[in-house]
Amino acid sequence: MSQLLHSASVRKLITKGLKSECKALKEKNIFPSMKVVLVGSDPASVIYTTSKKKFCEKIGALCEIVTLDEKISEAEFLNTINEINSDDSVHGCIIQMPLPKHLSHLDVGRLVKKEKDVDGFHPENLYALLSNNGDQHDFISCTPKGILTLMQESQISVAGKHVVIIGRSMIVGKPLAMLLTNHNATVTLCHSHTENLKDLTKKCDILVSAIGKANFIDESYLSANKNQVIIDVGMNTDTQGQLCGDVYFEKVVDHVSAITPVPGGVGPMTIVSLAQNLLQASKNRLSL
Amino acid sequence: MSQLLHSASVRKLITKGLKSECKALKEKNIFPSMKVVLVGSDPASVIYTTSKKKFCEKIGALCEIVTLDEKISEAEFLNTINEINSDDSVHGCIIQMPLPKHLSHLDVGRLVKKEKDVDGFHPENLYALLSNNGDQHDFISCTPKGILTLMQESQISVAGKHVVIIGRSMIVGKPLAMLLTNHNATVTLCHSHTENLKDLTKKCDILVSAIGKANFIDESYLSANKNQVIIDVGMNTDTQGQLCGDVYFEKVVDHVSAITPVPGGVGPMTIVSLAQNLLQASKNRLSL
Numbered sequence: 001m002s003q004l005l006h007s008a009s010v011r012k013l014i015t016k017g018l019k020s021e022c023k024a025l026k027e028k029n030i031f032p033s034m035k036v037v038l039v040g041s042d043p044a045s046v047i048y049t050t051s052k053k054k055f056c057e058k059i060g061a062l063c064e065i066v067t068l069d070e071k072i073s074e075a076e077f078l079n080t081i082n083e084i085n086s087d088d089s090v091h092g093c094i095i096q097m098p099l100p101k102h103l104s105h106l107d108v109g110r111l112v113k114k115e116k117d118v119d120g121f122h123p124e125n126l127y128a129l130l131s132n133n134g135d136q137h138d139f140i141s142c143t144p145k146g147i148l149t150l151m152q153e154s155q156i157s158v159a160g161k162h163v164v165i166i167g168r169s170m171i172v173g174k175p176l177a178m179l180l181t182n183h184n185a186t187v188t189l190c191h192s193h194t195e196n197l198k199d200l201t202k203k204c205d206i207l208v209s210a211i212g213k214a215n216f217i218d219e220s221y222l223s224a225n226k227n228q229v230i231i232d233v234g235m236n237t238d239t240q241g242q243l244c245g246d247v248y249f250e251k252v253v254d255h256v257s258a259i260t261p262v263p264g265g266v267g268p269m270t271i272v273s274l275a276q277n278l279l280q281a282s283k284n285r286l287s288l
Numbered sequence: 289m290s291q292l293l294h295s296a297s298v299r300k301l302i303t304k305g306l307k308s309e310c311k312a313l314k315e316k317n318i319f320p321s322m323k324v325v326l327v328g329s330d331p332a333s334v335i336y337t338t339s340k341k342k343f344c345e346k347i348g349a350l351c352e353i354v355t356l357d358e359k360i361s362e363a364e365f366l367n368t369i370n371e372i373n374s375d376d377s378v379h380g381c382i383i384q385m386p387l388p389k390h391l392s393h394l395d396v397g398r399l400v401k402k403e404k405d406v407d408g409f410h411p412e413n414l415y416a417l418l419s420n421n422g423d424q425h426d427f428i429s430c431t432p433k434g435i436l437t438l439m440q441e442s443q444i445s446v447a448g449k450h451v452v453i454i455g456r457s458m459i460v461g462k463p464l465a466m467l468l469t470n471h472n473a474t475v476t477l478c479h480s481h482t483e484n485l486k487d488l489t490k491k492c493d494i495l496v497s498a499i500g501k502a503n504f505i506d507e508s509y510l511s512a513n514k515n516q517v518i519i520d521v522g523m524n525t526d527t528q529g530q531l532c533g534d535v536y537f538e539k540v541v542d543h544v545s546a547i548t549p550v551p552g553g554v555g556p557m558t559i560v561s562l563a564q565n566l567l568q569a570s571k572n573r574l575s576l
Binding site for chain 1 (some may be wrong): 477
């Protein structure tokens with residue numbers, strides 16, 4: 001029987017701690033506050049930003065969704081971000097992706113200043129992760145951080161383990177490879193040009209899929225020993241219009257030792273990480 | 289019969305091109321110029337800095353070794369670097385490692401400004417590599433760049449290949465993993481905590497060792513198919529006091545398809561990369 005890595009119980013536990021932390025900060029007159037910049041009204045983006053706002057409020061932090069017109073000029077958009085950057089009452093800021101085409105050329109990772117970059121996308125935060133020289137003042141990208149937290153809280157150690165990650169994005173694959181390497185995992189980073197992918201996935205201890213292809217990973221990618229841990233970062237829609245992961249859950253679940261469900265696995269952990277980063281950003285203000 | 293990946297012929301070919309480039313720059317009144325900052329008189333460091341100076345001069349560039357007293361104060365040391373940073377006649381600067389203990393706490397990668405960071409250690413240059421968004425204005429770390437150049441000039445393609453790198457340093461392992469991933473290799477980054485290392489090394493197409501352990505890799509780490517490419521980044525001293533790599537050359541040479549010798553393999557390529565970066569830094573000045 002494989003272990004289902006639901007994030008609900010982990011999230012509940014962490015939420016309790018975050019509530020206490022938030023309360024303690026308020027007693028020191030720090031009111032953790034985040035701005036989520038949303039350009040346009042893409043339905044998925046509206047759902048994501050609303051979830052982030054709700055969770056922040058649940059732990060006692062302030063969160064405002066700054067909704068901007070889809071046709072906002074580049075100058076006005078940058079001006080809005082700069083105002084948030086210089087507003088001392090705001091501790092964290094994220095820009096909801098994707099941006100409309102006329103803004104997509106912007107180097108988004110640099111727009112929010114590193115001290116407020118609770119998404120962990122700023123070059124300085126990524127450098128801290130790469131060099132493993134970061135301290136608690138730096139922010140680790142939310143999805144990688146959430147994956148590590150979920151495994152840690154589920155008593156799955158990564159040290160010495162061989163982890164195969166499929167997908168080399170700057171949001172998941174690359175920062176996760178760095179984070180897990182820092183935690184002494186041996187990481188193989190696979191992608192669209194990887195040859196003989198199954199040879200690699202069958203032999204690893206932990207398989208992370210972050211490619212955005214519905215039900216791509218079936219049991220043919222896995223070891224016959226049924227001893228692997230599967231982390232599914234995918235959030236896709238299947239042919240029936242249902243939300244599904246990169247992993248064909250029903251085909252895989254009896255061939256593994258542990259697996260994250262979609263929904264209810266990695267996704268909610270990303271929001272937990274964001275809230276953790278927001279409280280960290282707020283605490284950092286204390287030491288300034 | 290395995291192919292010996294001597295760097296001499298590649299280096300000769302590239303040197304010719306660099307000489308022409310250097311000449312063309314001088315005709316535009318740009319005199320490529322580098323400063324190598326050497327603190328103290330560590331014998332190995334003196335040899336390395338001298339080799340760098342010689343090669344720069346060979347292609348027609350200026351190179352000065354700025355030798356500082358081993359006991360120089362931190363303030364004076366930083367002042368020297370800052371003077372170089374603001375001297376418009378200098379295009380590239382490197383700080384020879386290791387630094388004496390009283391300076392070893394410095395975040396060396398940030399000292400030389402990114403426009404002159406021909407070693408490719410500045411956070412902005414590493415971020416460009418990580419994000420694969422860099423352009424010709426950015427500098428790729430010299431050893432990783434030299435390894436890729438040597439393979440490319442030896443008609444060894446990395447795209448789609450499985451590369452196992454042993455060693456996760458910020459000088460070799462990590463930037464090389466990024467560079468080869470950008471070139472569509474599938475990279476596994478191994479290190480001191482990797483379990484079952486031989487299972488990984490036996491199955492890869494290309495094995496890179498950068499661990500600094502004399503003659504560590506013998507034929508027991510390799511595939512019986514004799515079809516692997518071995519890149520030896522080690523510069524060690526064996527029990528007889530002889531220079532040797534991480535790879536036990538005599539035991540391995542007949543079990544592989546290609547292998548870099550030590551000396552004469554990766555080492556000289558690092559200096560070629562440095563000279564390439566210096567000319568790039570000089571050319572960048574033209575576009576400012």
